Amino acid sequence: MIGTWAVGGAFVPGARGRRAFITVIPCLWVLGALCWELLTPHDTEVVPLLAAAPAIACASSGRRRCILLLGGASVLFALGPPSTLEPDGDVEEPHASLVSCGAILAVVVASYLTNGRRLRLVRELEQLRAVAAAAQDAVLRPLPARLDGIEMAAGYLSASRGAAVGGDLYEVLATAHGVRVIIGDARGHGLGAIGTVAAVLGSFREAAHDEPELTDVMRRLDRALQRHLHERALGDPPAGEEPRTPVAEEFVTVLLLEVGADGELAALNCGHPWPYLLSEEATGEPRAHRLDLGEVLPPLGPFALADDLPAARGAPLQPGDALVLHTDGAEDARDAHGTFFELGPALVKAAGTGPIVPATVVDGVRSAVLRHTGGRLADDVALLVLRNEAKTG
Template sequence: MIQDPHHGRDHRPRRLVAAAPVLPILPILPVLIVSALVLAALLGEPGMTWVPLLATGPALAATTNGPRGVLCVGLLASALRGRRERVLAAVRSVAEAAQHALLQPVPATVGPFQVAVRYSAAAAEARIGGDLYALVSTPHGVRLIVGDVRGKGLPAVGTAALVLGVFREAAYDEPDLLAVVARIERSLARNLGSDDFVTAVVAGYPREGQLEVVNCGHAPPLLVRDNDVVAVEPDRPAPPLGLRTLAGETPALQVLPFADGDQLLLYTDGVTEARNHDREFYPLADGLARHTSDEPVRTVTALHDELLTHVGGRLHDDAALLLLRIPAAADTAVTRPASDAERIGS
């Protein structure tokens, strides 16, 4: 028996399978993404930057919505970007006010010194960090401090404010520079934790031609004399401020001759520990030898620019530079205009 080749087959009409419908959520997905970024920006950490991700909203809207949808999502993203820029501007304004209160501007001339300062916070938006400096003219001569607080963030800023406040008071009150350092040490011992400390160099110019230096675990200042750069290593190493009770050692007063034309550069480890792409430290002493001039502002600016070039444009730690210079006699000499008789006689 010959079987029908079509026997057993289903002869019912087949239905055409329609393409899967577009999910209803796709058109509003860009809005959800931008809204999620808004929420993340409001609830996230202050340092987190969400603005670059806003471009995903309009890009996705271009594939799931018409021109009107793209326009709406773009306007929403622009509104959020504008808000973030306004908030950032307000934060920078507050940070600048805090910086001026904490790190008061140093004039170009203090007592007998020409002075230049350059400070850069690792977090550009913050403008301030754990590095500190101050230079004041007191009844006991010009006194200054450059230091570095262990740690980062607001706790470091608070400690820097404490150190600077005590220093400015003690610098006026105490005739002995070691007593100034002792005042700072006692204050930190009362207010810091057991693991917190501050490295610092405190210096004073009590009389002409003499510079006093107290180094508390900080990088040695660099002395420039007759075009030579020499590190001022402490005669007796001392622990950082805040650790004296643990170490049982007291700092020593180091007296240096400081004559006309001499310069002293104080700095923080954010300068000397800055690395390039090959992990090489910035050679500060070599840079100072290259850029030393009779104008501290020009010298410090050249050092700072070279430092940024060395690290590729952005520092990863706070960095401070403070340069003092005693003007040479040739700098202060004023050329007297020739009189009419002298000009005729010549």
């Protein structure tokens, strides 16, 4: 199960209410202009303000029918006789109303043509978003709700608007060697990091099945990343930039995790935060504490892997307990005062009392992060919750 989190956190009215309000704006403008015309002295010329109504309709609702209706109504009002409140209406300028009508018609035509171009651009944007969504789903595939006795849920919050994925990555696979998990963070965020994410995930999806040892899986990931960076460095650099070298600044933090049949844990960590263990106490209250399974190696990319890469071993994941894997964007998130987000307490609050439900934990942390940051994220955030479904005792 995967949830793509939308950036934002402030309360906004429903979509139906917004659409209704936007549609009413140009009507209010026309009504205001007419009231002004009726209630001000006869020498105050307000009718030309009606010419703005079609332009406002184009900018707000964007509906051609609304533009034409408001334009037609404005022309009729401009051609109408002086109001009874203005008995001395100006008759010495018979062409004034025609000039106002001409201005209104010109604005209607310009707004109509502009709206047509706008609609074409909107359709193209919707097509591009559909293509991008399909590509993003291929890179960061939706996870199943359950896999070999592990209940799971994942969520991703991109710091770049319009992007569903970015520099964070994760995957869970059932293999002959156990359930294997990867979570990582490529340098940068948003769409610019997707190429690196695709290279690492593509390698993991093959190596996790082929290699019996986590050490060999990590070496395969490192080789795939080096090839990707080398190929990228050979390409043409952006205008005004020097050619990029393969390993000068690019890196990826990676945590590999293996859950055996009886919950045994094995891990290999290259520069990534260790996960939290979320467990249910005898009282029914949840408890979260960070696991420390051993040495953290340098991230992949800048440095060669050591010859000796022993996988760390941890206590088995007990039935009902959950592992919470995350990227550093979760704990680096800050509010307007620069206060960091506290992930541990947020996990406890999101879990609530009773059995741990991964999807509930993910949704609770999502809401907490957005409230804390006000929807303004400096980095991508990924969260992956894995619960041992085996029955206790």
